[in-house]
Amino acid sequence: MRIITGIYKGRHFDVPRTFKARPTTDFAKENIFNVLGGYLDFDGITALDLFAGTGSISLEMLSRGSAQVISVEADRDHARFIAQCMKKIGADNNLLIRGDVFRFLKSCHQQFNLIFADPPYALEQLTTLPDLIFEHDLLVPEGIFVLEHGKDHSFESHPHFIDHRHYGSVNFSLFR
Incomplete structure (x- = not known):
């Protein structure tokens, strides 16, 4: 896994083979971040990474x-790995919460410029995520919610849907 661009550009991290999580491919990650660059300026924003x-x-x-x-x-093991990666780059502006995403969303009172969710594609509640984000008012005005999902889901009829991108088998739906 590597960081595509920015102040930590090119840094590599070896993901343990035992992990169930699959990092978003470099190709898909680079492309979706290029798309997001057209919607917002990353400099100084507050962001939320769900199912990190x-x-x-x-x-x-x-x-x-x-x-x-x-x-x-x-x-637990994934959270520990994230903490180790953050320590390696010296990032002190990451808050790692080890817990259930749905419980977090229901109790969160903060708003974000960008929310990115990469749940397991087979997650039963995957289709409820856009509604939860907007019901709990978690985006600032003009904020963006990105949901990574498999090809079996379409969110184009959602009232906050603005864009869909796919790169190979990776699909991203964007909401505002």
Whole structure:
């Protein structure tokens, strides 16, 4: 896993083979971040990474200038790996929360410029995520929510849907 661009550009992290989480491919990550660059300036934003997995997205957001990134990951080993990666780059503006994403969303009272969710594609509640984000008012005005998902889901009829991108088998739906 590597950081594509920004202040930590080119840094590599070896993801343990035992991990269930699959980091977003470099190709898909680079492309979706290029798309996001057209919607927002990463410099100084507050971001939320749900189902943080390996921390790849959190690291990329920090590298591109996010002032604060909150990473939510339930798995103990994955959370430990994210903490180690953050320590390696010396990032002190990442708040790692080890816990259930749905519980976090229901109790969160902060708003974010960018929310990125990369849940397991087979997650039963995957389709409820856009509604939860907007019901709990977690985005600032003009904020963006990105949901990574498999090809079996379409969110184009959602009232906050603005864009869909796919790179190979990776799909991203964007909401505002």
